[in-house]
Amino acid sequence: xKGHYCxxxxxxxxxxxxxxxxxxxxxxxxxxxxxxxxLINTMINSKYTKGIQAANVLLSLRLGGILxxxxxxxLVQQVNLTVYYKAxxxxxxxxxxxxxxxxxxxxxxETSIRYPNLVKNLRNKFKAEIKNMGKHNGNxxxxxxxxxLDVLALCLFRGKFSITQVAKIFEPGNKNFYFQGQxxxxxxxxxxxxxxxxKNITNGKKKTDVENLNNINNHIKSLIEKILSQKKENGLLxxxxxxxxxxxxxxxxxxxxxxxxxxxxxxxxxxxxxIHKGAFRIPTAAAQIxxxxxxxxxxxxxxxxxxxxxxxxxxISTVEPIxxxxxxxxxxxxxxxxxxxxxxxxxTTVSVANGSVFLDVMEAAQKENATLFGFTVEERxxxxxxxSVQGLTANNNNRTFWELLxxxxxxxxxxxxxxxxxxxxxxxxxxxx
Ligand code: CBY
Numbered sequence: 001x002k003g004h005y006c007x008x009x010x011x012x013x014x015x016x017x018x019x020x021x022x023x024x025x026x027x028x029x030x031x032x033x034x035x036x037x038x039l040i041n042t043m044i045n046s047k048y049t050k051g052i053q054a055a056n057v058l059l060s061l062r063l064g065g066i067l068x069x070x071x072x073x074x075l076v077q078q079v080n081l082t083v084y085y086k087a088x089x090x091x092x093x094x095x096x097x098x099x100x101x102x103x104x105x106x107x108x109x110e111t112s113i114r115y116p117n118l119v120k121n122l123r124n125k126f127k128a129e130i131k132n133m134g135k136h137n138g139n140x141x142x143x144x145x146x147x148x149l150d151v152l153a154l155c156l157f158r159g160k161f162s163i164t165q166v167a168k169i170f171e172p173g174n175k176n177f178y179f180q181g182q183x184x185x186x187x188x189x190x191x192x193x194x195x196x197x198x199k200n201i202t203n204g205k206k207k208t209d210v211e212n213l214n215n216i217n218n219h220i221k222s223l224i225e226k227i228l229s230q231k232k233e234n235g236l237l238x239x240x241x242x243x244x245x246x247x248x249x250x251x252x253x254x255x256x257x258x259x260x261x262x263x264x265x266x267x268x269x270x271x272x273x274x275i276h277k278g279a280f281r282i283p284t285a286a287a288q289i290x291x292x293x294x295x296x297x298x299x300x301x302x303x304x305x306x307x308x309x310x311x312x313x314x315x316i317s318t319v320e321p322i323x324x325x326x327x328x329x330x331x332x333x334x335x336x337x338x339x340x341x342x343x344x345x346x347x348t349t350v351s352v353a354n355g356s357v358f359l360d361v362m363e364a365a366q367k368e369n370a371t372l373f374g375f376t377v378e379e380r381x382x383x384x385x386x387x388s389v390q391g392l393t394a395n396n397n398n399r400t401f402w403e404l405l406x407x408x409x410x411x412x413x414x415x416x417x418x419x420x421x422x423x424x425x426x427x428x429x430x431x432x433x
Contacts, residue, residue, distance in 0.1 A: 035272050036293060039286040040066060049283045051086075052094045053381050054078035059101035060287035062307065063296040072307060076102065083118065092125035093146025094381075096153035100298065103157060105307040119159040126150040126161065130169070136397040143396070144176040148190035155197040156301055164208065166198055167215040172222040179433040185230050185238025185246050188223045192249035193298050195220050200299075224249065224256045235266035239412050240274050243267060244289035248297040268293065282417060284381045330354065333422040337365050339373060339389055340429040346372045352420065358404065359384055359415040361426055375428075383416035389428055403431040 043049065043057045058075040061067045067075070083090070083098045090098070099118050107113065129140040129147055140147055147169065154161045170191050177187055195216050204210045227246050230238045237246035250262055271289060280286040291297060333354050338347040350364040365373035375389040386402040387394055394401040404411045404418070405427040411418050420426065 035275060036290065038275055038278075039280055039290050039293075040064075042281060042286040043283050043290075044071060049075075049078070051078075051082050051379070052090070052097065053283050053287075054082065055094070055097045055101040056284045056287040056381060059097065059104050059298075059301070060290045062101070062104040063291045063298075063300055064294045065306070067307075087118075087121060090125075091142050091146060092122065092129055093142055093149040095122050095125055096146070096149035099153045099157055100149070100301050104301045106302070107307055114157060119154065119157050122150060122153055123159050123161070126154065130165070132397070138175065139397055139399060140176065141396060143187070144170075144174070145184070145187045145190050147176075148187065148194040151194040152190070152197055152298060155194065155201060156299075163198060163202055163212045163216075166195070167212045167219070170195055170216075170219050172219055172226065177223075177226075180431070183226045183230060185227055185242040188227050189237075189242065189245040189249035192220055192223050192227070192253060193245075195223075196252045197299055220253055221256045224253050228257060228261055231262070234270045235263060235268075236270055237267065240271070240279050241285060241288070241412065243271055244292045247292035251292070251295070251297050252299055282383055333420070335361055335420050335422070335424040335426055337361050337373075338425070338427045340427055341390065341392065342430065348373070356420055357416055358411075358418040358420060358426060361420055362386075362415065362428070377415070383414050386415055386428060389430075392430060399432045401431055401433055403429045405429060 040061070043061060049057050054075050058072075058079055061071075061075070079098050079101055083095070083102075087095070095118065099115055099122060102115060102118075103113055126147070129142065129150070132141045133139060151161060151166055151170075153159070172188075177184060177191070199213060199216050199220070202209055202213055202216075204213050227237055227249060230246075237243045237250075247264070247267060250257070250264070271293065274280070275289075280289055291300075331354050332351045333356075334349055334351055336347060336349050338345050348365050348368060350361055350368065352360050352364055359377070362373065362375055366375060372390065374391070376387050376393075377384045378387050379385075386404075389402055404415065406418075407425050408427075
């Protein structure tokens with residue numbers, strides 16, 4: 001554990017008092033900022049940031065203290081439009097994210113803005129999640145990642161919730177922490193952040209609170225163990241897309257694990273390598289990794305940062321745009337594509353342009369035979385999400401979904417981002433999680 005430190009990519013005075021991020025007095029050279037440029041660029045290029053995606057981006061850039069006034073206003077406007085015109089159609093976690101983003105910083109007069117009506121609305125959506133669990137075999141309307149966002153926002157913005165209920169819901173053995181038997185690192189990390197917030201605002205004066213605090217401490221400890229058990233040889237926690245939020249969870253719970261259990265610098269190095277390989281081209285992906293790289297967590301929301309930074313703190317305008325590598329040749333490639341529903345498989349081979357994504361293949365197959373390969377798709381924060389194939393619709397109440405695979409292996413990207421290769425054996429499979 002000697003020399004266990006992890007330098008965030010910001011001037012060191014930014015993180016004084018941040019438990020885990022010890023430094024040896026050196027300032028991080030300004031060079032290191034450039035590692036973040038691809039992320040910042042992806043997020044600020046608002047052409048690709050629509051609807052609730054803007055909340056993810058705003059939250060992240062505010063925590064990083066990266067926005068100038070103009071950029072800030074544009075994003076706030078997008079989030080406001082979504083929240084006020086679509087409030088009733090937002091899921092609980094989407095609303096929670098919007099509240100976190102809108103309230104993530106302090107205005108020049110040092111007051112943090114509260115959103116009592118939005119918070120009340122969130123409280124009702126959270127209640128609806130719990131009610132659904134009662135009616136549908138313990139399955140929430142959405143998922144535990146979103147329930148964690150709910151609790152986090154309610155906790156940070158003085159919404160009402162029952163600590164006893166939270167301690168009960170987030171029992172680490174609960175099936176909602178698992179997809180297909182695998183512990184979900186994303187979900188566990190978000191739950192740790194929520195539980196830590198609840199722990200911090202609970203004083204152990206009442207007897208029931210002592211009991212709740214004890215349970216919550218045990219949950220955090222166990223969730224952290226599960227997250228660390230998903231650490232890969234290269235330092236990633238879960239996969240590349242869960243690592244940022246897992247790092248945040250580890251930052252806020254350094255009391256719960258031995259420092260020899262996690263080499264933060266190794267994780268950071270791997271993530272930075274992946275940034276340069278272009279792993280974070282989706283704004284939401286960039287937004288979820290950035291705070292951890294700057295030593296921030298969602299618990300810093302409404303704590304210390306001002307909303308707007310002066311020009312020149314970050315010189316974003318000169319950031320070179322991400323160059324998307326053009327396909328090597330304009331040629332066509334052949335890929336196999338199957339729809340699998342239990343014992344029934346329908347396969348075809350389609351020809352698509354080199355550089356196409358999974359969704360292009362599905363569209364080509366659909367054109368060929370709309371009965372067998374017809375599908376519906378919905379825009380989510382990570383891009384297009386397949387909701388039905390052959391008229392068969394995924395349903396959270398019975399934990400069904402359309403799983404994406406290649407050569408029998410589940411993909412770690414969605415249909416809009418997975419780039420297909422000659423000879424791929426792509427599959428959408430009717431599955432339960
Ligand atoms: N966000 C959410 O509500 C999503 C929470 C999340 C845990 C999320 C991953 C993590 C995150 N950081 O946002 C999540 N996925 C969930 C809950 C789910 C389930 C959705 C249904 C429900 N109960 O809410 C479900 C069905 C298990 C699921 N994810 C399915 C899939 C597959 C989608 C296929 C399709 N039908 O389009 C897929 C592609 C896995 C597969 N092989 O089939 C998948 N998820 C992936 C890959 C991912 C990652 C996306 C990475 C990327 N580059 O695109 C993910 C980050 C995420 C989004 N899922 Co889910 C996990 C990871 O790899 N680390 C809150 C809201 C406000 O935005």
